Amino acid sequence: GDSVTQMEGPVTLSEEAFLTINCTYTATGYPSLFWYVQYPGEGLQLLLKATKADDKGSNKGFEATYRKETTSFHLEKGSVQVSDSAVYFCALSDVGGGNKLTFGTGTQLKVEL
């Protein structure tokens, strides 16, 4: 079945540091890939997505590229801010799975001054 593997957290960075959160996936078809962000006490918000190989999703300075050859969708940001502190979830959606999202376990990011 489909699965998503994320790097374990927490990830602690200083403000303005470079961020990478690794995400790899297993899917039988050609999934769409997503990153969601969850701020404390809130629901999940869609951060970015990519629907086919080599697509790059981007939003609020975050980027991720759909790499079919390595089955990866790593999240990156060049300069993090304290306000980026949150939990980040990688997810995939496969038509064969009835559009149900399969989530990774989430990676907590803490950004310090």
Add this chain to the structure above:
Amino acid sequence: DGGITQSPKYLFRKEGQNVTLSCEQNLNHDAMYWYRQDPGQGLRLIYYSQIVNDFQKGDIAEGYSVSREKKESFPLTVTSAQKNPTAFYLCASSIVPGQSSEGYTFGSGTRLTVV
């Protein structure tokens, strides 16, 4: 603005009580979902519904029940059979199943605590 509304934000339940969590959406989405989130863990699917008057069990349906009488509403009942109900509950919706590129829209969650 369209979105998903979950209520209440905080809910306290006594041992042996059933409680119902509300989820309403005005996005005209066909599919709706309930997830449970525990500290340090990911999201676990409880129930989902792809069409009115139909729903399917997710990975952890025991001790929970749902109904889908209207497209806009997908309430979740946490029954007394759920032995460890304290958690954060998230409702989500999506457009027609089969269109995998759109993802979900989430509500802001209900935190349930057993007292």
